[in-house]
Amino acid sequence: MSAIIDADLPSRGQWSQSWQRLQRRPTAMAALGILAAVAVLSLVEPLCSAFDFSTPNWDALYQPPNAVHLFGTDGLGRDLLVRLMWGCRISLAVGITASLVSVFIGVLWGATAGYVGGTTDSVMMRSVDILYTVPFIPLVIVLTVLFGRNFLLVFIAIGAVSWLDIARIVRGQTLSIKNREFIEAARVLGLSTATMLWRHIIPNLLGVVIIYATLTVPTVVLFEAFLSFLGLGVHAPLASLGSLVSDGASHLKAHPYLLTIPALFLTLIIVCLSFLGDGLRDALDPREPR
Amino acid sequence: MLKFLLRRLLIAIPTLLLIATLAFGLLHATPGGPFDTAKRMPAAIQRSIEAKYHLNEPLWRQYLRYLGDLLHGDLGPSFQYRNTSVNELIKIGFPVDLEIGGVALGLAVLVGGALGLMAALRRNSLWDTVAMFLAALGVSVPVFVVAPLLILVFAVELNWLPSGDWRFGELRYLVLPVIALGLPYVAYIARMTRGAALEVLGSSFIRTARAKGLPERAVIFRHALRPVLTPLVSFLGPAFAGVLTGSIIVESVFGLPGIGRYFITGALNRDYTLVVGITVLYGGLIIAFNLLADLCYVWIDPRVRLDS
Numbered sequence: 001m002s003a004i005i006d007a008d009l010p011s012r013g014q015w016s017q018s019w020q021r022l023q024r025r026p027t028a029m030a031a032l033g034i035l036a037a038v039a040v041l042s043l044v045e046p047l048c049s050a051f052d053f054s055t056p057n058w059d060a061l062y063q064p065p066n067a068v069h070l071f072g073t074d075g076l077g078r079d080l081l082v083r084l085m086w087g088c089r090i091s092l093a094v095g096i097t098a099s100l101v102s103v104f105i106g107v108l109w110g111a112t113a114g115y116v117g118g119t120t121d122s123v124m125m126r127s128v129d130i131l132y133t134v135p136f137i138p139l140v141i142v143l144t145v146l147f148g149r150n151f152l153l154v155f156i157a158i159g160a161v162s163w164l165d166i167a168r169i170v171r172g173q174t175l176s177i178k179n180r181e182f183i184e185a186a187r188v189l190g191l192s193t194a195t196m197l198w199r200h201i202i203p204n205l206l207g208v209v210i211i212y213a214t215l216t217v218p219t220v221v222l223f224e225a226f227l228s229f230l231g232l233g234v235h236a237p238l239a240s241l242g243s244l245v246s247d248g249a250s251h252l253k254a255h256p257y258l259l260t261i262p263a264l265f266l267t268l269i270i271v272c273l274s275f276l277g278d279g280l281r282d283a284l285d286p287r288e289p290r
Numbered sequence: 291m292l293k294f295l296l297r298r299l300l301i302a303i304p305t306l307l308l309i310a311t312l313a314f315g316l317l318h319a320t321p322g323g324p325f326d327t328a329k330r331m332p333a334a335i336q337r338s339i340e341a342k343y344h345l346n347e348p349l350w351r352q353y354l355r356y357l358g359d360l361l362h363g364d365l366g367p368s369f370q371y372r373n374t375s376v377n378e379l380i381k382i383g384f385p386v387d388l389e390i391g392g393v394a395l396g397l398a399v400l401v402g403g404a405l406g407l408m409a410a411l412r413r414n415s416l417w418d419t420v421a422m423f424l425a426a427l428g429v430s431v432p433v434f435v436v437a438p439l440l441i442l443v444f445a446v447e448l449n450w451l452p453s454g455d456w457r458f459g460e461l462r463y464l465v466l467p468v469i470a471l472g473l474p475y476v477a478y479i480a481r482m483t484r485g486a487a488l489e490v491l492g493s494s495f496i497r498t499a500r501a502k503g504l505p506e507r508a509v510i511f512r513h514a515l516r517p518v519l520t521p522l523v524s525f526l527g528p529a530f531a532g533v534l535t536g537s538i539i540v541e542s543v544f545g546l547p548g549i550g551r552y553f554i555t556g557a558l559n560r561d562y563t564l565v566v567g568i569t570v571l572y573g574g575l576i577i578a579f580n581l582l583a584d585l586c587y588v589w590i591d592p593r594v595r596l597d598s
Contacts, residue, residue, distance in 0.1 A: 130304065133573060133580065134312065136535075138553060138568065139316075141553070141554065141557050145558065146316050229434045229539070249441075252446060253446050263438070270430045274429070
């Protein structure tokens with residue numbers, strides 16, 4: 001019980017301060033607003049739309065944007081708006097899930113290495129060094145081929161290879177708070193290593209973790225789009241932003257809107273996510289120079 | 291120095307082994323084989339093909355055989371391109387990647403460095419704000435969005451440049467792939483240079499140089515440039531490896547005959563040796579470039595010690 005109060009009380013003021021600092025950054029707030037709008041739209045629009053993402057309509061092939069089909073239709077007469085919203089759903093879902101996976105592994109790995117120290121630390125961090133040199137793109141392509149039938153596993157795989165940065169940063173932070181008085185006090189109470197990590201170390205890392213989690217989301221979204229662009233990601237008829245860009249790229253001569261609209265949305269999402277991450281870095285870690 | 295080199299090379303061996311093992315294991319775990327066809331082959335032919343490529347042996351024997359060949363620098367025969375070895379495919383494809391990647395990164399350093407330096411010299415001006423906003427955009431816009439858009443504008447609408455294909459030494463075919471590949475690096479280097487330049491320009495030795503009446507040009511080029519460029523060096527090692535692996539997308543959009551394209555088709559067709567070979571090559575390049583960057587760093591900045 002005492003541990004909860006210990007971790008919560010001083011940090012509440014800190015959170016509201018950070019929130020105020022974030023609100024003072026117009027780019028970050030705009031990015032947050034746009035992202036929220038895209039997220040809500042992508043959840044609601046497919047429910048309200050008269051069209052569905054997979055049924056072809058042979059009477060409405062390649063219609064440019066018009067009143068019925070706001071963003072036009074593709075080569076099978078499917079409404080681009082609905083497919084785009086499904087794409088946003090998938091991109092955001094993949095981004096968040098895979099980032100959670102990578103944050104989970106990274107935080108546990110880094111905090112354990114930093115807190116336990118000694119040989120454990122050097123073995124764990126040496127293996128991170130080694131994993132850093134594993135060529136990332138080829139490895140994920142191989143993983144996608146291996147897990148090809150199961151899309152869920154694909155993005156767990158993406159998350160599982162992108163935790164290295166977080167592990168390094170978390171370890172550094174852990175080293176710096178490890179010798180503070182409240183940790184000493186908790187150790188005197190005779191808590192086990194697991195409880196120490198979970199109750200006292202990790203809650204104090206949350207600021208850093210949130211920053212890097214937000215910065216991981218755009219890289220993961222990009223990665224999923226990259227895989228779908230190569231035809232290794234989502235399976236037809238489902239669409240992701242990457243596969244829509246890829247479809248559009250093959251029709252760009254005659255129907256450029258099929259490329260430009262998904263490309264615009266993908267860029268918008270990624271730019272907003274990275275602006276939000278930069279803003280959070282300033283808000284949560286005022287000492288960090290920009 | 292020697293100790294440092296030795297240690298890095300010693301770490302490189304288990305790293306490459308891990309990469310080869312991971313790629314080998316993952317690929318062999320995927321369902322389907324390299325010689326599965328829609329129509330069933332006669333059993334005798336199937337057997338003789340498998341015997342030729344040692345696919346009938348137990349997996350551990352294949353693995354050991356592969357590692358043995360790897361130690362001799364032999365990446366084995368490609369399954370997909372019959373009668374061609376992986377070494378030969380790399381020899382054909384790699385120069386393309388090298389040319390595009392080298393030109394893209396070289397231009398990125400020049401353009402990005404110049405942009406970043408100018409932004410830092412006119413800090414908080416309109417120029418600075420616009421340049422940094424564009425850089426933030428450029429870092430996040432993916433290559434596979436930029437590449438088709440470039441084709442749309444410069445090949446389809448304006449008809450200035452070819453939309454794909456490749457001929458060695460012909461500049462026209464190089465322009466669009468290089469821009470697509472280099473753009474994110476221009477943006478990243480511009481941001482890095484600006485940050486480093488702001489720090490250096492605020493330091494006391496620059497104030498001294500200005501105080502003794504040096505012209506601004508000499509202050510910047512003789513005194514400031516070197517410390518500004520040093521952090522770039524440690525970035526360039528991994529960046530070069532990144533450019534080489536990142537060219538997979540550029541190759542598939544522009545239809546270039548580099549190794550990235552072989553890699554994708556190889557992974558889809560279970561061309562075990564080709565995929566493992568290229569992965570090991572990439573891993574080796576990453577290790578080599580990181581090491582090279584660290585060595586260059588010491589050479590440029592003598593205050594840095596490697597042994598610690």
